[in-house]
Amino acid sequence: MRSILSIAYKELSVYFSSPMAYVISGVFLALTGVFFSDSVDQPFADASVRGLMRSTVFFIMPLIPPIMTMRLLAEEQKLGTLELLLTAPVRDYEVVIGKFLASFLILSATVLLTFFYVLILMYYSAPDMGPVLSGYLGLLLYCTTTLSIGLLASSLTGNQIVSATVGFGVILLFTFIGNLAAVVGGSAAVVLQHISLTGHFDPFARGVVDTGHILYYLVMTAAFLFLTIRSVESRRWR
Amino acid sequence: MSSQIMIEANHLTKYYGDFPAITDVSFAAQKGEILGFLGPNAAGKTTTMRILTGYMPPSSGTASIAGYDVVSQSLEARRHVGYLPETVPLYTDMRVKDYLRFMGTIRGMQTKVIKRRIDEVVQLCHLEEYYVAYISKLSKGFRQRVGIAQAVFHEPDVLVLDEPTIGIDPIQVVETRQLIKGLGGERTILLSSHILPEVSMICQRVIIIHEGEIVAVDTPQSLAEHLEGTERVQLEITGPVSQVVRVLRGIPGVQDVSFTDTGDRHGTYAVISKRGSEMRANLAKAIVEQGWGLLRLEPLSLSLEEIFLRLTTTEEAK
Ligand SMILES: Nc1ncnc2c1ncn2[C@@H]1O[C@H](COP(=O)(O)OP(=O)(O)O)[C@@H](O)[C@H]1O
Numbered sequence: 001m002r003s004i005l006s007i008a009y010k011e012l013s014v015y016f017s018s019p020m021a022y023v024i025s026g027v028f029l030a031l032t033g034v035f036f037s038d039s040v041d042q043p044f045a046d047a048s049v050r051g052l053m054r055s056t057v058f059f060i061m062p063l064i065p066p067i068m069t070m071r072l073l074a075e076e077q078k079l080g081t082l083e084l085l086l087t088a089p090v091r092d093y094e095v096v097i098g099k100f101l102a103s104f105l106i107l108s109a110t111v112l113l114t115f116f117y118v119l120i121l122m123y124y125s126a127p128d129m130g131p132v133l134s135g136y137l138g139l140l141l142y143c144t145t146t147l148s149i150g151l152l153a154s155s156l157t158g159n160q161i162v163s164a165t166v167g168f169g170v171i172l173l174f175t176f177i178g179n180l181a182a183v184v185g186g187s188a189a190v191v192l193q194h195i196s197l198t199g200h201f202d203p204f205a206r207g208v209v210d211t212g213h214i215l216y217y218l219v220m221t222a223a224f225l226f227l228t229i230r231s232v233e234s235r236r237w238r
Numbered sequence: 239m240s241s242q243i244m245i246e247a248n249h250l251t252k253y254y255g256d257f258p259a260i261t262d263v264s265f266a267a268q269k270g271e272i273l274g275f276l277g278p279n280a281a282g283k284t285t286t287m288r289i290l291t292g293y294m295p296p297s298s299g300t301a302s303i304a305g306y307d308v309v310s311q312s313l314e315a316r317r318h319v320g321y322l323p324e325t326v327p328l329y330t331d332m333r334v335k336d337y338l339r340f341m342g343t344i345r346g347m348q349t350k351v352i353k354r355r356i357d358e359v360v361q362l363c364h365l366e367e368y369y370v371a372y373i374s375k376l377s378k379g380f381r382q383r384v385g386i387a388q389a390v391f392h393e394p395d396v397l398v399l400d401e402p403t404i405g406i407d408p409i410q411v412v413e414t415r416q417l418i419k420g421l422g423g424e425r426t427i428l429l430s431s432h433i434l435p436e437v438s439m440i441c442q443r444v445i446i447i448h449e450g451e452i453v454a455v456d457t458p459q460s461l462a463e464h465l466e467g468t469e470r471v472q473l474e475i476t477g478p479v480s481q482v483v484r485v486l487r488g489i490p491g492v493q494d495v496s497f498t499d500t501g502d503r504h505g506t507y508a509v510i511s512k513r514g515s516e517m518r519a520n521l522a523k524a525i526v527e528q529g530w531g532l533l534r535l536e537p538l539s540l541s542l543e544e545i546f547l548r549l550t551t552t553e554e555a556k
């Protein structure tokens with residue numbers, strides 16, 4: 001446990017000692033600001049952040065998480081420091097979880113900063129807090145899955161750009177895979193709907209907290225983290 | 239010094255795909271010993287060290303550090319090793335002290351101990367002026383020192399140093415060698431190198447590895463002595479060079495003669511011949527009989543460099 005925390009702590013300090021954390025939070029807040037004003041600046045607009053959240057999921061989540069994770073394991077391979085980590089008395093999974101934790105802390109803090117928009121709504125009207133809170137729960141779960149995909153991509157290469165691109169591609173695929181369902185039809189459609197990242201998010205935005213959907217994100221995250229750990233382990237066999 | 243075995247390799251073999259990088263490598267190092275691991279490029283030094291440090295498992299065979307098996311008790315074994323990989327892996331965007339602190343925390347050291355050790359290793363490795371500097375700003379020689387500093391940071395019983403003087407400038411090479419020599423004592427050190435004088439300068443015992451197999455294990459001195467019963471004699475002779483060489487070559491038992499022009503009126507000749515005082519007497523007699531002046535006759539032990547050349551050439555001859 002202590003190893004996980006020291007690795008997370010180190011990654012956090014790297015995020016903050018580079019412009020990375022600030023740029024990411026800045027871009028995130030700027031974009032969500034645009035989504036927010038767009039969603040409320042309409043006749044008969046809801047006093048909700050549903051529009052904001054849906055846009056976030058479609059436009060920000062494929063991009064920002066893989067950028068945040070691209071460095072985490074790719075750079076270790078490029079610098080050769082992975083050899084030090086893997087010969088330190090640290091288990092491979094502790095390395096992966098520590099890094100995941102650091103990226104999750106930054107991204108979730110950024111997501112929670114958007115609660116500012118909710119405060120604005122509360123000032124002008126009385127938004128229904130149920131969907132707001134469940135929506136934030138959904139967003140945080142969404143972050144875990146997209147970050148774990150990004151981390152897997154980062155474990156596969158020593159090149160950060162390749163890492164970000166692969167992560168982006170995979171998340172994008174899982175974002176829009178539900179749309180394929182309409183094309184293929186039949187039982188394949190059910191499967192596609194089922195593994196779609198966005199399909200499981202809608203209920204949260206509508207105020208429904210269903211353990212099935214929570215479980216979906218947790219299982220997906222665990223699966224990608226597991227693959228990442230295996231991928232790191234495989235460095236030992238090459 | 240107790241006779242505790244701190245590094246043990248038993249019949250280690252490692253395949254990369256179908257290619258055997260090392261075959262049946264066995265050796266042991268006692269507590270406090272500085273063991274040299276000598277071999278040309280691609281001999282299998284890094285592969286062996288990566289197995290010993292728990293980076294990767296062997297294809298077959300076993301190894302232990304401080305009595306802990308590197309595969310089945312990997313974490314415990316790793317706790318006892320400080321490792322400087324060949325590439326000197328450093329987080330270039332960190333400051334020296336933060337890097338050392340991080341290496342301390344992932345090795346489970348207490349904050350108080352880490353504080354103390356930062357001061358100690360900074361002094362030991364002469365990093366006083368650089369310890370708040372970013373690693374990316376350091377020269378190669380100083381990066382090497384940071385690499386050594388992290389390897390000794392947790393006061394490990396065993397140090398594994400993979401070619402620690404490669405790619406740094408000559409003055410820093412000398413300093414680094416002195417530093418490594420000073421790290422001995424209680425600690426057991428395995429030092430790999432392809433530079434012979436380095437190993438004979440630092441190490442008490444040498445393992446020579448070639449094409450993945452151990453070809454010799456001995457002290458630098460007795461390796462030289464046992465080699466094929468030959469010795470090298472250095473002679474200073476006044477006389478016409480070509481004739482001197484011809485006469486020396488003609489003496490039974492002489493294997494090789496080489497001439498170095500020292501710029502004086504006489505020259506220095508190195509003769510590789512059968513071992514023994516009788517041989518040297520014959521050399522002296524032959525020279526005096528020709529009426530030349532024999533200014534000096536000195537038996538030299540073979541340098542490791544030559545042993546090594548021989549070992550590798552006999553390997554190639556197979
Ligand atoms: N990861 C690897 N994959 C395939 N072959 C390798 C790998 N690492 C080393 N080798 C090969 O194994 C042999 C031994 O390499 P190495 O242990 O690095 O030798 P040294 O450190 O003595 O130069 C070399 O022929 C090298 O090409």
Ligand SMILES: [Mg+2]
Pocket residue numbers: 280283284285324400401
């Ligand atoms: Mg090597």
